Amino acid sequence: MKSVEIIIDGIKKIVPKRITILKIAQDVGIEIPTLCYHSAIEPYGACRLCIVEIERNGRKRYVTACNFPVEDEIKIETNNENVVKIRKLILELLIAKVGYKGKVKEYAEKYEVEPRFGIGNDDCILCGLCVNVCKEIIGVSAISFSQRGIERKVSSPFEKEPTNCIGCGACSFVCPVDAIKVEDIKNERIIKKINAKLELEKCKICQKPFIPKKLIEYIKNKLGANVLLDIFLICNECKGKNYVDKLLPFSLTGGKK
Amino acid sequence: MRKLEVDKILEKNGWSKNKIVGILQDIQDSYSYLPEDILIYISEKLNIPLSQIYSISTFYRAFSLKPKGKYRIKVCLGTACHVRGGYMIAEFLKNKFGILPGETTEDGLFSFDTVNCLGACAIGPIVVINEKYYGQMDVRKTEKIIKGLENEKNKQF
C-alpha cells in the first residue's frame, strides 16, 4: 500500500504515504500558517504554528503539519477552535518576544491576537531558517544557534566576523521577520546581525560595487571554473538593460539533502 | 606545542567528526576551558564548520569558553539539595565573591557554578571543590572551607 485515504477539513483525498500534511493542504488549497518552514529546506518543526489536530482510531492529537508524514487513514482538522487557540498563544508569546514584525505581525492580525504578555523588541524568533539555509542550501554553515533555552540566539562563531561567510544574503532573504539586514556601503557589504563584513567586486558595466568577492570565489569553486560567466559579474540593474532579466536558480549544493 | 597536545586528543578520538563532543570534553579537561584558537584548529583539522563547534561549546554546560579559577566550586541545586537549603549556599557565594554562577573571581582563584544534581543527593546539600565532594553542607561550613583555601593562597605568596 503506497497510498492512503485521508480526510482533511472534511475533504476526502487519496495521498501517497509519508507525504506531509502541509503538502496535502497546499494541494487542496487549504492555507496553514508557517514561520519556520521553507519549501527548499528540510522541515525544522520549531515554531509549531502549523499545528493541526489529527484523529486516528478515535484518538485525537496535535501534530505539526510541516513535518508530519501521513502513514494511515487519519482525519485532519487544520483550523478548528482548539488549533486556533494554540496558534493564538504561540503568536502571543512571539509578540512578547519580538513585537509586531514581519510574518508575526501578519498572522497576529489575521488571528486577532491580543497580547497579554507585553510587546517585546528582540529581532529574532529563532525559527532557524537562516541557519538552515546557510547549511543546507548554500553549504557554508557560517552561522549557527548558540546557547540554549531562552538564551538561544543566532550568531557567528564567538560573535566575531564569520571567516567563511560568503555574503550571499540567503539568510536575510529567508528571514520571516527581517532580522538580518544586508547593507552595501561603498565597497563593503555589511551584515550586522552576524558580524559579517565583505569586500565587494565592481559591476563590469557600471563599476558600482555589488557582489562580495568571496561569493565570486565560492561560485567559481563550486562550478570548477577559472573564469565566470559575465552574468555573475554584472549587477542587476545593468542586467536588466543588457540581458534577459532572469536569475539563475540559486542552489549550489543541489538543494535539499 | 599546544597543537601536539590537541593532536593527541584528536588521535585518541580517532580523528572522528562524530566524536566532537567527546573531543571538546577532553580539551575542557586539559585546559579547564575551550580556548578559541584550539577550536579553530580542530574545525580545520576535522573539517567541521566552526559555527557547529561554537554551537556545541555554548550549548552544553560542561564547557566553558573562559578559563576557570584555581578552585572550582560547584554547588548542587538539584531538588534534594534545594529542599535542604542548597540555594542558600549559592546565594552566599554570590554575595561573598560578587560573581554570578559561571563566573570566576578577578584574582582567578575561585570560580563558582551551580549544578543540577551530582548524584549524592542522600547526603545533600552537596558542594564540590575541584574533585572533592563535601556532603551535608551549609553556609557556615562552606565559609570555613573557603577561608581555609584563601589562607592557603596567602601562605603561598
Added chain:
Amino acid sequence: MKKINSFEELEKLRKKLKGIKDKEKIIISVCMETGCIAAGSEEIYRELRKEIKKVKNKEIKVIKTGCHGFSEVDPAIVIYPEKIFYIRLSPNDVKEIIEKTIKKGEIVERLTYKDEKGQIIPYLDQIPFYKKQKRLVLSLNGLIDPENIEDYIYYGGYTALSKVLSGMSPEEVIEEIKKSGLRGRGGGGFPTGKKWEYCRKAEGYPKYVICNADEGDPGAFMDRSVIEGNPHSVIEGMIIGAYAIGSNEGYVYIRHEYPLALKRLKIAIEQAREYGFLGENILGSGFSFDIDIVRGGGAFVCGESTALMASIEGKVGEPRAKYIHTVEKGLYEKPTCLNNVETWANVPFIINNGWEKFAEIGTDTSKGTKIFSLVGKVKNTGLVEVPMGITLREIIFDIGGGIKENKKFKGVQTGGPSGGVIPEKYLDLPVDFDRLNEVGSMMGSGGMIVMDEDTCMVDVARYFLNFLKEESCGKCVPCREGINQMLEILNRITQGKGKKEDIEILKEISDFMQKASLCALGTTAPNPVLTTITYFYDEYINHIEQKKCSAGVCKDLIEYFVNTEKCTGCTLCAKNCPVNAIEGERKKIHKINKEKCIKCGICFTICKFNAIERK
C-alpha cells in the same frame, strides 16, 4: 586472563573461582560510591586494609563495593557472612572492629544501627530500612567489587548471556522479555519486549542499542548506583538485547557529572572485552557485539531519545520530531533501541530465572521491582529497591522512617521535572506506572523527594520551572517561551506580587505546552505546576492574597528580626552570620541589618534562646 571461547570454558572459570573464593571466610565490604566516598569511606577502607594486613589471615578479605543504599548512615561497612552492619564510622573505629568482631566475633554495639527506641540492630537484614525492600537489580551491590569481573562471574554473572547464546533464538528472547512484563525504567514505562520486537523487525542495518545513563532528574541517582555497584549487569543486559534485536554496535550515553561511574564502566567494558563477552564471536557463538561510551555534556534534554542520539552523532542535543519512531530511524537514521540503565540491568535476572519469577512481583500492569532514590526531608535517605505495588506510605514511613525531626509530611515529588508532587491523601497509592499517572505525576526514573511543612509548594513549582528554563533546548516556541512566561508569573507570586488571574493563566499555558511542544521535556514541564496548583491551591492563594509564605521559604515574604525580650546578647548569631548583618555588643540586644541580611536563616536556627523570629 585469556579470552573465554566457549560456554564450557566459562563454567570452568566459575568453578575455579569457587575454589578460590569459598576460602574467603570473612568479607568486609566497604561501599565506595560517589556518595559514600563523599561521606569518608575511602579513609575507612585504607585503614581497614592496613589493619587487616597485620592480622595475617588469608580467610579475611576487604573489598570495595557498590553502595548498600542506606546513605544516611555512611560511611558504613558490612561484614559477611553474618552481614554485621556498622555505621557512621570514623577511621578510629577500625582497630576496635578488628579486635572485637573480626578476631573474637563480638559485636561492637556503639557502631550498630539503633532503632527509634534505642534497640540495637546489628544485622543488615533486620534493619527496617531493608525489611520491605526486594533487591533484584541491586542484589549484588555491596557484595561484589565492581572493578573485578571475576566477582560478578563468581556470583553467576554472564550465565544469562551464556544461556541465550547457547540455546535461544532472538525471537525466544524477545518473547521472554515480553511475557515478563518488563517496562522501561527511564520514565515512560514503554514495554521493553515490544520495543525490542519493533526494532528487530525494522528494516535497515546496522542497528544500534543504546543505554541511557544520562540520569538528569535532579535528586535521582539510581542509575549511577547501578553502574558504580554492578556495571556488568548492565553490560550483560545490553549484549542480550543486541542479540535479540540483531545489533552489533552499542553505546552507553553517560552523564559527565558522574566521573566514578564512568571510570567503573570503562573498566568493566575493558574487562568484558578481555574475557570475551564483548567483541568478535562472543563465547564462540558467532555473535559479535561491542560497546562504546559517550559522555554527555551536561544537558538534561539529552536524556530525551532524539536529543541523546543527536548528541552521540556529535551535534547539539536538540530533539527532533518522532513521528517516525527511533526503533525505525534512530541513531544515524538507523533502527535503534534505547533503554534505561535499570531496564537493561533487569534483563539478566529475567533470563536466568524465567519470566514467571519476574512477573510474579508487582501489580497487573507494572511488574518487577523499581529502584528509588529516597531523599529530601526523610529520616533514612538512600537508595531503595521495592516491589511494584508497594505504597508510598510504606516507602516513606516504613523504609524511610518518616519525616526528619518528626515534622509534618507535606508531599512527595516523583518523576523529577516531568512529574508532580503527590499530597498526603494519596500516600496509600500503590507505586505503579499507571497509578502515579492518574494523580498527575509519574514514575519517572525513580527520584522520590520527600517534602515537609518547611517546603513551600509554590517555590517547588518555581524551582522546577527555573530548572527547565535552564535546560530547555530552546528549539520550539511553546517550551522556550511558555516556560519563560510561567516562570515570570511564579516569580511574581513568590515575591508577593501575584494576581488571582495568574493561576488561570498558568493553567492555560500548561495546557498549551502539553499539546504543542516538540518533545516530552516541554509537554511534561507543566506537571509540577499543575499538581501543586491542584493539591496545594491554598498555598498559592496564601502567597497571592495574604502575601505570606507559611513555610518560610520565599525570601521576599519573610523577614528575620530579634525578639528584644529574649535576646541575651550572647553574640552567637553575630559570629555566625555569613554576611555580618547582625550588629550588637556583648550582653546588649542585637539587631539585624535588613539591607545586608541574605535571609539564610542561620541565626534563626542557631540562637539558643529562640530570640530570632521569622515573620
